Amino acid sequence: MIKDLYAIYSIWLREMLRFFRLKSRLFGSIASPFFFLAFLGMGFGNGASLPGIPPGIGYVSFLTPGIIGMTLLFSATFAGLSVLWDREFGFLKEIMVSPVSRIAIVLGRTAGGLTTGILQAIIIMLSGILLGMKVPSLQGFLLSLVFMVLIATTFIGLGLAFASKMEDMSGFSLIMNFLIFPLFFLSGALFPLDRFPPVVKVLAYLNPLTYGVDGLRYSLIGASAFSPAVDFVILGSSCIALLSLGAYLFDTTEVN
Amino acid sequence: MNDITDEVKPTEVIKDAAISMRGLTKEFGEMIAVNQIDLDIKKGELFGLLGANGAGKSTIIKMLTTMITPTSGEARVWGYDVAKERKEVRSSIGVVFQDPAVDGMLTGRENLDFHGRMYGMDASCRKARIAEVLDLVDLTEKAEVRMQDYSGGMKRRLEIARGLMHYPHVLFLDEPTIGLDAQTRRYIWQYIRNMNKELGVTIILTTHYMEEADFLCDRVAIMDNGKIVALDTPEHLKDLIGSETITLETVEGKDALMQILQSFPWIKSINASNGTIELQVDHAQSRIPEIMLEANRNSAVITSVSLHKPTLEDVFLKYTGRKIRDLPGSGSSMANMMFRGRG
Numbered sequence: 001m002i003k004d005l006y007a008i009y010s011i012w013l014r015e016m017l018r019f020f021r022l023k024s025r026l027f028g029s030i031a032s033p034f035f036f037l038a039f040l041g042m043g044f045g046n047g048a049s050l051p052g053i054p055p056g057i058g059y060v061s062f063l064t065p066g067i068i069g070m071t072l073l074f075s076a077t078f079a080g081l082s083v084l085w086d087r088e089f090g091f092l093k094e095i096m097v098s099p100v101s102r103i104a105i106v107l108g109r110t111a112g113g114l115t116t117g118i119l120q121a122i123i124i125m126l127s128g129i130l131l132g133m134k135v136p137s138l139q140g141f142l143l144s145l146v147f148m149v150l151i152a153t154t155f156i157g158l159g160l161a162f163a164s165k166m167e168d169m170s171g172f173s174l175i176m177n178f179l180i181f182p183l184f185f186l187s188g189a190l191f192p193l194d195r196f197p198p199v200v201k202v203l204a205y206l207n208p209l210t211y212g213v214d215g216l217r218y219s220l221i222g223a224s225a226f227s228p229a230v231d232f233v234i235l236g237s238s239c240i241a242l243l244s245l246g247a248y249l250f251d252t253t254e255v256n
Numbered sequence: 257m258n259d260i261t262d263e264v265k266p267t268e269v270i271k272d273a274a275i276s277m278r279g280l281t282k283e284f285g286e287m288i289a290v291n292q293i294d295l296d297i298k299k300g301e302l303f304g305l306l307g308a309n310g311a312g313k314s315t316i317i318k319m320l321t322t323m324i325t326p327t328s329g330e331a332r333v334w335g336y337d338v339a340k341e342r343k344e345v346r347s348s349i350g351v352v353f354q355d356p357a358v359d360g361m362l363t364g365r366e367n368l369d370f371h372g373r374m375y376g377m378d379a380s381c382r383k384a385r386i387a388e389v390l391d392l393v394d395l396t397e398k399a400e401v402r403m404q405d406y407s408g409g410m411k412r413r414l415e416i417a418r419g420l421m422h423y424p425h426v427l428f429l430d431e432p433t434i435g436l437d438a439q440t441r442r443y444i445w446q447y448i449r450n451m452n453k454e455l456g457v458t459i460i461l462t463t464h465y466m467e468e469a470d471f472l473c474d475r476v477a478i479m480d481n482g483k484i485v486a487l488d489t490p491e492h493l494k495d496l497i498g499s500e501t502i503t504l505e506t507v508e509g510k511d512a513l514m515q516i517l518q519s520f521p522w523i524k525s526i527n528a529s530n531g532t533i534e535l536q537v538d539h540a541q542s543r544i545p546e547i548m549l550e551a552n553r554n555s556a557v558i559t560s561v562s563l564h565k566p567t568l569e570d571v572f573l574k575y576t577g578r579k580i581r582d583l584p585g586s587g588s589s590m591a592n593m594m595f596r597g598r599g
Contacts, residue, residue, distance in 0.1 A: 003376040010373035018361045090357035094418075097321055098374040099346035255323050 004104040011095075011108025012115070015079075019116045029075055030120050034127055037067040040190065046132035052192030054223045062223075064128030065144075065216035066189030068121045069151060069209055073187075075120050076152040077180055079113025080159020080246060084169055093255050102251040110156050110243065117152040118145070125220075136220045143228075144219035147235065151212035154239040160246030164253045187213050193225065208238035270296035274426055274458040275320060279329035282315050289315040291482035292329065297460060297475075299425075302452040304469040305462040306568065307479035308578075313462035314354060315482075317430050320460070321351050334425045347375070350419035354430040354462075356411045360404030364395060364414050367403060368421055375422035389417035393447055409440035416447055420457065427451065429461040433468060445472055466568040476568070478575055485575040490568060497566035497574060499524055500540035502547070504533040509556030516550050540565075 019026065037060075044050065046058035053062050086092040095105055125144075129135055136144065162175055186200070187209035193201055204210050215231035218224035224231070270276070273296040280293040290312040297303045305313040318324045320333055322342040331338045334348040358367050365386060372382035390396045393413040403411060412432065419427050432448065433441040449472060452459050463469050469476045470490045478486040478493075486493060506513065510531065517523055517535065522543065524536040537543050540563050551558050573579055 006376055007374050010370055014359065014362065014366075014370055017366065018359070021361050089360070090353060090355045091359050092357075093323065093351075093353050094357040094371070095374070097323060097346060097349075097351050098371075099343050099376075100374050101343075254325075 003099075004101055007098070007100040007104045008108040008111060011105060012111040015109070015112025016115065019112075029078070030071070030123055033067045033071040033074070033120075033124055036070065036190075037063060037124060037127055038131065041128075041131045050191070052194045057221060057223050058132060060128060060132040061134060061221045062217070063190065064125065064131075064133045065220050066187070066213050067128070068124050068144075068148070068216055069187060069189050069213040070184050071121050071124050072117050072148055072151040072212070073155050073180065073184055073209055075117040076113050076155035077159040077175075079109065079116065079152075080156040080161070081163045081172070081175070082113075083109070083160060083163035083250070084166060084172070087163075087255070088169060096255045103247060106160065106243075106247040106250055109160070110153060113156040113159075114149060114152045118148050121148050134221070140219045140222070144216050147212055147215040147219060147231070150215075150232075150235045150239045151209065154208050154212070154235065154242050157239070157242030157244070157246035161242065161249045164246070164249035183207055183209050186210070188225070189213050208235055208242075211235040211238075270298055272299065273297055273332075274299045274301065275331070275333050275460065277316075277320075277329065277331045280316070280319065280326055280331050281328045282312075282319060282324065283327045288482050290319070290326075293482075293484060295477060295484060295487070297458065299458055300452075300456055302448070302459045302472055302474045303461070304473035304476040305460065305479055306464070306466070306469045306476050306572070307462075308464055308576075311479040312482040313479055314430055317351075317428050317460070317462055320345075321349060321428055322346055348425045350422065350424035350427045352412070352415045352419045352427070352429045352432060354434060356408075356415065358403045358406075358411055358415065358418075361402065363400050363402050364390070364406070365399040367414065368418055371418050371421055377422060385421055389421050392420070392450075393417045409436050409443070412436065412440075412444060413447065416444070416451075420451060420455075424457065426458045426460065429459060431462055431464070433463070433465065441468070448472060466572065470568045478568075478572055480576040486571065493568060493571045494566040497570045499536045499538045500566065501564045502535040502537055502540050502544065503562045503564070504535070504547070504551075504558050505560040506531050506533065506551075507557045507559055509551070509554055512554045513551055513556040516554060517547070520546075 041060040041063055044059040044063075046060040050059055050062075053059065083092065086095065162171075186204045186207045188204060189209075193204050193210070196204060211226065211231040211234045214224045214226050215228055215235060218228040218231065275295075275297040277293050277295045280290060280295075281288065282290040293316065305316060307313050315324070319326050320331055320338055322338055322345050325339055333345045336344040336348065338345050359370070362370065368386045368389065369382055372385065377385065386399075387396070390399055393416055395410065395414055395417065398406065398410060403414065406414065416429070416432070419429075429448065433444050436444065445468070448459065448461070451457050461468075461472070473490060475487065475489050476493060477484045486496075488496075504513075510528070510533065514526065514528060514533065517526060517533070522537060524538070526536075527534040535547075544561060544563070548558065548561075569579065
């Protein structure tokens, strides 16, 4: 048990070293959510409220929690998928042949992905505040951290599940284009879900990120489509389900 | 030639073996990669699995190191079952994989530090041990360099150091010198030997380099098509091939020379064709002066003498009916680069 904690720490530490050394990845991963936030925010302005957005809430305030969700979605899925990089570069073998339980390996990776994801999310939150979002209360901020952890863990699990079943990097762009981007657009991150036709709305309701973004909105700007309890329960359940799935598939993977 | 390749005599059962395999088999779909292997490896032994790519060497290593599970049969490493006691097996072994398995973003020291933590070594223990193993492979000065800037040989040396770091009982080396230049290979051989002889670590290595197996290993198993076709010390294996061959090129007095040679009791057989005489002889080196003396006395003119000692290559040829160099994927290092990881 103690040894496993040590291993979790070791894997987390490696993720940190890699993250801060790969400057291009650091800036690359924060750049696209930042541009979304900055240009959409400036384009629509924070003044006039858009249709479907509760009155008195500016677009930047509405958008920031959405872009935080986006940041977490991308960074967490990548963190899960980074098993593929390790497979490609052989390092996965070094991890898999050590006497560390598979669950500790999964937890170490999750801890690493969580840390880097939330770090980036907070940078986006600060950018949102600079662009006009009101500074959240301490309670609101702490509650938003809870939702951030749940969102990140959910999608680390998803990334891990895919990485465990994929032989190499060839399916990567497929996952990007047919999974991650649709999850992002269908989460209500950019505009209220009411704008979608009913069929598409159903898809949005099946998307865990929808509840994550909604929970973040409740925490940070006090306006949400669902009750925060509903957000918490649905997101929490998908978090447990996807992380378990990822851990299970990773556990059964063979390294050649 | 086939009469000897079919079955190898039952292997001796070694008590308290470092590794034992009984009926060990791995199938990938239709293909049987490893077929009913029975083999014991002694504690403290430096053991070689010799064979072409695809012979099943790496598959055996992968089963013994718990990377893949056997289809049937049983294998024990340091007394632990590779299928049922994976964690215990993993704690007992160190592995150096065929392909590099380091994190290039981290320095050599950080890679070792990561490894030590994964094996539950505490900070002071890690620090002391890292210094030791770095010194063992002469990489102390490169410890703070990121591993993406290491050469192939340096990476391999660091991996060997890492394999030893947690004091394993058994060290697995899968093609330890593949893709390395001749000089680096010599260095690596030296390190491997030192580890085995001075530290007493049991070592199992796979290789398709005959001279590597010959130089390093206490015992060698020659593999072909998932089976062991020969198993013994390199010396005994070479003895099976028989005596050494002296080849003489003559221009004059060949017949007279032949007559004299036929009277020597230590010559086992003589073959002559055109100007060439082939002699099968034991201790050939010390017989050459005698032959030259007789040739001189009988005014025979010898233009060249060559001596061929049996090599493991000859043994391999005898048991598999092929030269290892004829086989696909075992030729130049370029081809090895391209086919890496499939062995």
